[in-house]
Amino acid sequence: MGRAPCCDKATVKKGPWSPEEDAMLKNYIEEHGTGGNWIALPHKIGLKRCGKSCRLRWLNYLRPNIKHGDFTPEEDSIICSLYISIGSRWSIIAAQLPGRTDNDVKNYWNTKLKKRLLGRRKDRDTHHHRPSAAVANETSGENMNDGGERALSASAMERIQLCMQLQELQNPLSAAIHNPLGWPTCRGTTQSSNNSFNSNNSNVTVAEQGQSSSMNEHLNAQLDSAAMDGIASPSSVENSNVINMEAELQELLYGEGNQGSVDGGVQQEGVEWWSYEQARPVNCWDFTPEPNSVFQDYASVYEI
DNA sequence: AACCTGAACAACCGCACCTCC
């Protein structure tokens, strides 16, 4: 039977928002707030819009301090590394980027970053040995499952591919020897695999959203393991590998010899991938300026 | 000038989770 729709689709207007509608919504919310009920909001305002549509419009477009376009190299790095670490958790990733919305980040990833990363890597691979993407593909969806394994989501596969690519660059031989199936164990523990691959399944969702101490422990372990991946928060032991990986990702993003500095910002050689020492520029909003705090922020999202 | 193609972005859809009764 399914649940009832949130609104009457026959009477609700769809499609692009007009300036008048924008103004009505913006004025009302600025004056009265959302009232904690998006469904009722359009009726109060007199808009023929679905409540969900109003919410989306407000969050992605009308809300103050929204930034559009012109992602900086630093933002690129944050998006890429977080995507590899935690997957397509766009709201969490966007929370690390002041003024950016999850929709913006998602669109930016899908239209630019993904192509830039995978495309460049593909180019390079055609001039080197066997493409890691091909290895990943062989282990993916269609081929890895003789009916037994379920196909992974496209998002998961992209992450496998990216992890593989970065991992292989770090250690081409061990990547093949220790990880014949192309499982992105990276460094550290298998927990990182869980963290990487289960972002779309219920286990991690429960863990991430769980309130119990055991769940917190679980998530902390995941965050630790993510840190051990060398992506988020490198230990001193792994620092050199991390730096190498950072440089590699920068190369993938901006090409050889171009070490960022696209906007003349903090990017320099070696690029501010995670700003361990330098305080990140803070411009607005709810951004947490602590260096090396991305995963703390992530944890804070879940009230750990 | 007309058409085609792809990039970029806005918006919608459906699912899962949360809260309240």
Place this chain on the structure above:
DNA sequence: CGGAGGTGCGGTTGTTCAGGT
């Protein structure tokens, strides 16, 4: 405890526009 309704999120689709042919 279970169901209903609201909310948040990720995936997908639709639309617009710029550049190329």
